[in-house]
Ligand code: ATP
C-alpha cells in the first residue's frame with residue numbers, strides 16, 4: 161500500500177489554487193495518508209507570532225472542513241513532531257549549498273530582499289525531512305513543488321548510497337488538470353498566498369457573491385472563443401481548468417458546450433460551479449472553529465499517530481549514520 165504525505169503552510173488564507181492543486185485531492189485519496197500544517201516552514205519569511213498560532217488553527221479547521229477525516233488519515237501540525245528538525249540537520253549534512261541556491265522558490269522568495277534567513281535557503285531540506293520521516297511514497301502537490309520533491313529524491317538516494325538502504329525514495333504526483341491555477345487578474349502568474357492580489361485570488365472561504373464578482377472580473381482577452389490555449393489565451397484556459405475541476409467534466413467537452421457562448425455566459429457558469437464546489441467546505445468550517453477543544457484533541461491525536469512512524473524512521477537513521485544510541 162502506497163503512503164501519501166503532503167503539507168501546506170499556515171500563511172495567509174487557503175485559496176482555490178491550494179484546493180485544486182493539493183487539498184481537494186488529499187481529501188479524495190486520504191486513506192492512510194499523512195497531512196501536515198507546516199508551521200516551521202511558515203517561519204522562513206518575516207511573520208507575526210500571534211498570527212502564526214491563529215493561522216495554524218484556522219488552517220487545521222479548514223482542512224477538516226474540506227473533508228480530511230481523522231479516522232481515515234493523520235492530520236497534524238509539523239512542529240508537534242519535533243524530530244523532523246533532527247532529520248533536517250542530518251539531511252543538511254547530505255545536501256549541498258549549491259543545490260539549495262538553485263531552487264526556483266528560493267530565488268523567487270529571496271529576490272529583492274536585503275537579507276534572507278538561512279531558514280529560507282534550508283526550506284527544501286525541512287520539506288525533504290517531512291517527506292522522508294514518514295516513509296512516504298507519494299507526495300500530492302501543485303506544480304511549483306515538483307522541484308522540491310525531486311531534491312528530496314536526490315537526497316534520499318544520496319543518503320542511501322552513503323549509509324545503506326534506509327530511506328524510502330518518494331515521487332511527486334500532480335493533478336492532470338489544475339496543477340498551476342493562475343491569478344485571475346494576472347493569468348500568467350500562479351495564484352498565491354503571498355502575492356497581494358485580492359481580486360485575482362479566490363479564497364476557499366470567500367462568500368458566494370465575492371466569488372462571482374471575482375470570476376466575472378477575471379482578465380480574459382479581446383477574442384470571443386472559449387478555447388483551451390495556455391499560450392494565446394491564458395485567462396480563458398485558467399477558467400476552463402477551474403470549470404473542469406469543479407464539475408469533473410473534461411476540457412474538450414466544456415469547449416464544445418461554451419466555445420461560442422460568449423465570455424459572459426461562460427464566466428457565469430464558472431462562477432456557479434466554483435460556488436457549488438466550495439460550498440460544503442464553507443458550510444462545515446464555522447462549526448469546526450466554534451469548537452476549539454475538539455480541534456486541539458484532533459491535532460493531538462494526529463501528532464501521536466505521526467510520532468509513532470517518525471520514531472521508527474529515526475531509529476534507522478541514527479543507527480545508519482553512526483549516532484551513539486542513548487540506551
Ligand atoms: P506561497 O504562494 O505563499 O508560496 P502557496 O499559495 O503556494 O503559498 P503553499 O502552502 O506553499 O501555498 O502550498 C500548498 C499546496 O498548494 C502545494 O502543494 C502547492 O503546490 C499547491 N499550490 C499552491 N498554489 C497553487 C496554484 N496556484 N495552483 C495549483 N496548486 C497550487
Ligand code: LTN
Pocket residue numbers: 165166167168169198201286287290291299301305308
Ligand atoms: N513547501 C510546500 C509545503 C510543504 C510540503 C511538505 C508539501 C512542506 N512540507 C512535504 C509536500 C510534502 C509548499 O506547498 N509550499
